[in-house]
Amino acid sequence: MYYPYFRGKQFELLAIKESAGVIADAGFTPVIEPVRENIKGLQRSLDELVEYGAGAAIIMNPRHGDHKESGNSLVEFLERDHGDSVAISPAILLTSGMKVEQVMDLVDSFGDRIPTLVHGGFHEGKELAQHLDSDSMTHVFLDARNTLYRRPFRRSRRILVEDGFVRKKNADYDFVEHFSDLHVTYEERGGDGYGDFLTIGDHYSEGGGPAYAVAIHLTFIDPSNDDAMFVYHFKSDDNDTPVDPAGKFAQALSKLISTVNDPATKVLPTSAVEEFRDLHRRNHFPGLGYVKKLSIKHHLETLAEFHANA
Incomplete structure (x- = not known):
């Protein structure tokens, strides 16, 4: 049903590992593009998924990161x-x-194992379909x-992926924006499942520069708006210099807490929200990677709850 697209940075892999039970119970299938040469984090995340009875599709020829020249070590792993x-x-x-x-050589190299095909800019789809045993394959369309x-x-089996996260400078985000309705409409759009790039987006970079503004991204589903998904961008007030990220995080977190404490809030009280509450109580800044991890975990739990009650 839901195929979230991850790149294998540390905080993304930790989000998978810590959400393995949620992923398994909901029947989600992560698609992971490993981008780091060290695969220990990937290994721990996959072991946790297997422990809970969940699955994942691992891209053997990544477009980004340390394996983009050769995926041989991933195949061996x-x-x-x-x-x-x-x-x-x-x-x-x-x-x-x-x-x-080239595609058929890669497909054949896995023998009896049927790979998932992730379409990300390929142009010869019609010809490729004529060479494949299509009945048994899953295709993910980015x-x-x-x-x-x-x-x-x-x-x-066709999985439709849409990037609902519009990437901007943190200071330029509106307070709330539309994220996606694909979780509601994927079947009428011809899909057997759907996916997204979570609250990270499809853009890839090796590392960010200093943050002039800190933003916490939190998704929610609005029942009064045909169950469309939206995203809050809780931004710091100070954005003129790259100093004091902890203070800027505190400003953004205060806005998040005010929103989730509103009796009329539509934000699901997930385990990630509870962690944000704890950080607020302790006045603690855990680092921006940790904040992104919590945002991803909240997104996964929000969609899991939606499908459980749909």
């Missing part, structure tokens, strides 16, 4: 640690520079709007 697992499966990222022959491209794969 998957075979060594999850070679007999039906839950942890290989995935192939199809990009604009690839040809059908552009949910491209209906014509995915038509040749209609006999397959």
Whole structure:
């Protein structure tokens, strides 16, 4: 049903690990593009998913990060640690520079294991579909709007991914913005499931510069608006200099607490919200990576609760 797209930075992998029970109970399937040479964090996250009975699709040819030149170490890791697992499966990222022959070579290299195909700019979809045993494959389309491209794969399981997170400078965010309605509309748009890039977005960078403004991103579903999802951007007031990130976090967190404490709030009281409450009580700044992790965990729990009650 829900295929959240992660890149394997530390805070994203920790969010997966700490949300493994939620992911398993909801039947979610993370798609993970490993971007770090050290795969210990990935290994711990996958072990936790397997422990809870969840699965994941791991991209063997990442577009970004340390493995973009060669995914051989990822293939070796998957075979060594999850070679007999039906839950942890290989995935192939199809990009604009690839040809059908290259894709088929990669598919065939996994033998009896059927990889998930992640379409991210590939142009030869119609020809590729003619070479595949489409009935048994899952296709993840990173552009949910491209209906014509995915038509040749209609006999397959089709997952529509949409980036609901509009990336801006933190100081430029409005207080609340529309995020997505794909969790409600994916079936009528021709999908068998859906995904997003969580509250990180599709943009990839190796590391950010100093934060002039701190923003905490928190999603919520609005029942009075046909269950569409929106995102709050709780911003710091000070944004002129890159100093005092802890103080800026405190300003943003105070706004978050005011919103979630409102009796009419539509923000789900997730475990992440409780952690934000604890940080506020202790006046503690855990670092921006930790804050992003909490934002991701909240997003996962919000969608899990929505589908549990749909």
